[in-house]
Amino acid sequence: MDFRTDMAVERRDLYRKANNIETEIDGVECEEETQEDIRVTRVKISNAQGQEALQKPIGNYITIDVKRINNIEPEKEDKIVEVIAKELISVVDKHIGKQDEIMIVGLGNLYSTPDSLGSRVVNEVEITRHIKIYLPQYIDENTRSISAISPGVLGTTGIETAEMIRGIVDKVKPKMIIAIDSLCSKNVDRINKSIQISDTGIVPGAGVGNARDELSEKSLGIPVIALGVPTVVEMASITNDCLDLFIEDLQKKAESNDVLNKLKDEDNYQKIKDALIPNDYNFIVTPKEIDDLIDSMKDVIARGINEAL
């Protein structure tokens, strides 16, 4: 199964639908909580079956869905910040001590708007490591040491992101990484409206097709919390969903039509992708207001991180 989404919560839905599962998937637990306009969904992949089904490592995946993020009232933004901070700190506290050093890693390409979230959040995060080392008298001694880097992407550095991070981690020796990334969703309605926090690490660029080495406890030796926001949906993915809806509609009207039944069984994704992308461009679907939305989202997430840490 090719999910074309980085969101565990969407994979769970897709898997259940595709396999006609009415109850829960074996090895997957899910609970949902709604406060006002904010819905928090906690998906836990608890064993190898769950991991196999959702093609995501065993661990916790928290999705925070909000109504909107730009032009919202300050109190609603405060509330979202507070939820992000609370969920983030609960994940962090499961793995390291209150004062253990954390390195924030902003993944993605600053110069490509839909992929710039990570670098832009890093620019807003409050850094303390250098103050703790060089000016300890100016800072509370219990303050956690925080550093932050934006390693860039393979296409602009020529170096695998994971390789670069490993080199820096070897020197700085943080106790945890929090990696911020742009994600790919299946659902246009989630773009810039969801935040996924997981404790299983991240594969940079996985959602948009340039997967490289993973960023995880296995590869780095320290826990890696991933905080991602969907900013794009693949065009071929939407078009495929559209066709599915269309074929279902056709089937209702012409039930016995074998051709249609067969088509429904096929995955037309690659066919559509090939048809749509005759050249070397990689097309994405994004809201017209993406620049503005990213701007708002980076503020909210940076505030959430600052509040949590």
Place this chain on the structure above:
Amino acid sequence: MDFRTDMAVERRDLYRKANNIETEIDGVECEEETQEDIRVTRVKISNAQGQEALQKPIGNYITIDVKRINNIEPEKEDKIVEVIAKELISVVDKHIGKQDEIMIVGLGNLYSTPDSLGSRVVNEVEITRHIKIYLPQYIDENTRSISAISPGVLGTTGIETAEMIRGIVDKVKPKMIIAIDSLCSKNVDRINKSIQISDTGIVPGAGVGNARDELSEKSLGIPVIALGVPTVVEMASITNDCLDLFIEDLQKKAESNDVLNKLKDEDNYQKIKDALIPNDYNFIVTPKEIDDLIDSMKDVIARGINEAL
């Protein structure tokens, strides 16, 4: 007929296909010329029938299609610049004298990447009007007077673009406007690879659905040359094309199916648009490299204008 493209050359193709016209549309003339990797197509709408068919005013529409615009060799870029300059000056010369003052108008929203081309070109254009007025001794007396403005968009100014331009034109009294804009195409393969030059003015935002007052000789009293580059394709437009292809495929396999024939006759665009866009976002399809592509394109066009004028 709802074309969902601002390109006259695409409208001509769509109209001919939809109406099974093998020869030329009445009131439309078209000629094509290819030099190396650059194709120049000149569509002329010569009478009311042509205007009615393509839903574009009587006048000339020149499309320059190039292979690529970013990371190209300097000589190829020089060649594209030269073609733009040549086509632009030929249109300008039809309407005004060699020294008549021109105002360059950069349409669109600087803060929305795919819509920022106009403002960014304006920032690169060589301005002479103030030098001719205040420091005439520093400039050749035959230099054409050039001014340039970026009026912004209704959503960020609260003022109709055409109204603002009329106010400025009343004071500055140029003899011609050259308006630079981002366009909407039907064809993903044209994004940032085509330049359309027309002498019939422009309707800001027409292609993406927020049409306002037109910018034309009729409304402003001076000729308006429009220079546009497609930067987006509407998602619903692509999906609809996709469905048409799909239905054609179905029909080949199940010819007598009346349901399918009926569906083919319907326009599913609005249905898909409604399905895809449940909220107030306006989704667009754009290349992942849009920031980079716009950057390259603005240089090429600014150079073309500078060379032409």
Place this chain on the structure above:
Amino acid sequence: MDFRTDMAVERRDLYRKANNIETEIDGVECEEETQEDIRVTRVKISNAQGQEALQKPIGNYITIDVKRINNIEPEKEDKIVEVIAKELISVVDKHIGKQDEIMIVGLGNLYSTPDSLGSRVVNEVEITRHIKIYLPQYIDENTRSISAISPGVLGTTGIETAEMIRGIVDKVKPKMIIAIDSLCSKNVDRINKSIQISDTGIVPGAGVGNARDELSEKSLGIPVIALGVPTVVEMASITNDCLDLFIEDLQKKAESNDVLNKLKDEDNYQKIKDALIPNDYNFIVTPKEIDDLIDSMKDVIARGINEAL
């Protein structure tokens, strides 16, 4: 007297010092009020003598001095926003009714960091004019109509800013203009820490030497409120102050030295300026953190305006 500052409060101090005035200047009134870290100074030029002395038109000049603007606690920022809003609305209410339309004008050059404040503020201001016209059902009928423009600077448009604004005002017909601009101060300690609000209009670029037509009730027929922030100090201006201090020091040690007394009487500004600026660059003194400071300041001022209106 050549003040080299746009701040009325600084001109008053300089004039009194230069003329050894211990009491108040004839035709000038001044009152000061301090709340916590915020000092509000109200200078009123009440007659022609005052106007002559300070070389500023008769009217009110309010200066809000704050301790700092970036990296401050949210509550302190809220307090500054509140003070700006209160002072601004009190000036606005003196001239127009509660629902009279206002046009915000962001002066300066977006592409020159220290001069970009006006344009950047405009980008953050809440616009209502288009909603009141096209979608009145979505907005409270008592909402004031607000539009906003960034006319650019003569060097990039070729058009005088005042001429462009006059053209737009003729069409849009607002009842008042609020013009946002970067100012020049004499005091490095005021850079990005003061806000001057006046009801006498503004001369774009006056402080940095490219004065053009004024923007005032006289020239536009509607009141023009100017809201400015000092972002630069001229290097030659500081150096001159420095020399004055130095000569004073010398004089204390060698009181009878006639040469020194004579030098003190001379204005060395032009000599220093000539010495320092041998080419066509216009050097400025600015904090290293100017980009960051501007970023913070633009948010605060935009919020002040939004809250006021």
Place this chain on the structure above:
Amino acid sequence: MDFRTDMAVERRDLYRKANNIETEIDGVECEEETQEDIRVTRVKISNAQGQEALQKPIGNYITIDVKRINNIEPEKEDKIVEVIAKELISVVDKHIGKQDEIMIVGLGNLYSTPDSLGSRVVNEVEITRHIKIYLPQYIDENTRSISAISPGVLGTTGIETAEMIRGIVDKVKPKMIIAIDSLCSKNVDRINKSIQISDTGIVPGAGVGNARDELSEKSLGIPVIALGVPTVVEMASITNDCLDLFIEDLQKKAESNDVLNKLKDEDNYQKIKDALIPNDYNFIVTPKEIDDLIDSMKDVIARGINEAL
């Protein structure tokens, strides 16, 4: 001696002037070459005395002085690019083989305009390392492997630049580093008009007062070529020069005055600096057109590097 400049060529002049040396400094060699508008000065520090005198490591310092860099004719820009490329490759070839891997390091802070040169150059450099590794079939096998990173500054990452680079070098194992940085000059006329290339490494931020660990062959185990451009002059430095001129003037007029002679011997720099900078801002003198100048310079240097490698 406190030079307040990163330019070896300026230090040589200052040292000779301060010590009344008419011939060459012991341990320093210098030759100058002028082609059209471009002057190339080669300062070689050849022994410990030279190193002691100029407070720069033994090695080669090439300064390329140009007339201007923005709004120049394409041919003149081509000429400057060519000179940079020629000088750079001659230094590179002294240390490594034609195909040895190079890592470009853009020092400085992207978000502070005068300090953003390094990061912005890196964004324009052609990277080949990933293509050589993953897609060797698409690239000439003799192409040199190039990677590029922008490590950021201590203030935004919390990590010393040298520490971060050491970590990455350990993994990537290039044979040489070319570090791009903004420099501090004593001469306003050199801002954005000089390029210094040296083979002795670099101390990030040294010129503006935040020196950290050095970046050199000694600390990294591979040769470090530094390519820097002066983008700032310290205000106190200029003011001090100004005062010196002034005092000289006074002395001419009042030769016997002991007070003045004494003052001339003192270094007023710290006194002026203290007087000018009463708060925590770090003021700099920079051309008003700095954003624009940086934009032009980054293109020229990136092209120089691309052509050289």
